[in-house]
Amino acid sequence: MPAAPSVAAEQEGRSIDLTRIRAGFDTLAARHSLTLVEGAGGVLVPLSETLDMAGLAERLGLPVLLVARGALGTINHTRLSLEALNARGLDLAGVVISHGSVALSAADTLNLDALRRELGPRLMGEIPLLARGDAPPPGAIDLDALLRALGRA
Helix, strand or coil: CCCHHHHHHCCCCCCCCCHHHHHHHHHHHCCCCCCCCHHHCCCCCCCCCCCHCCCCHHHCCCCEEEEECCCHHHHHHHHHHHHHHHHHCCEEEEEEEEEEECCCCCCHHHHHHHHHHHHHHHHHECCCCCCCCCCCCCCCCCCHHHHHCCCCC
């Protein structure tokens, strides 16, 4: 079900097994020099009654790469997410703006320009509007800057 993990699990009569998530992460992290974990829905989306995505990042000891939507509401959404991460003392690797599937209006473009200025070097790149099945162009994300932010370069 395309819903918050806790909501989807409840609707399906299942529970999210955090021990299993941790074991899977540990197995993958042992095999690879860099392991990226994709959250679902946002920083404060609940996995359970007591744990959200930010809490999962904290438990796994991971910095956060925030993916912001390139659409109406992005300034507020991004700033609130950054504030929540900061309040919890989580490390921010950076921000990537994703342009989804709809062309930007003139107002959205101006909002994104303001957000880009505010983010400064925390902005690691942007994924442009892509046709179905297309890959982002090389350089859409500054991988060197991201690896430096992760302490890998």
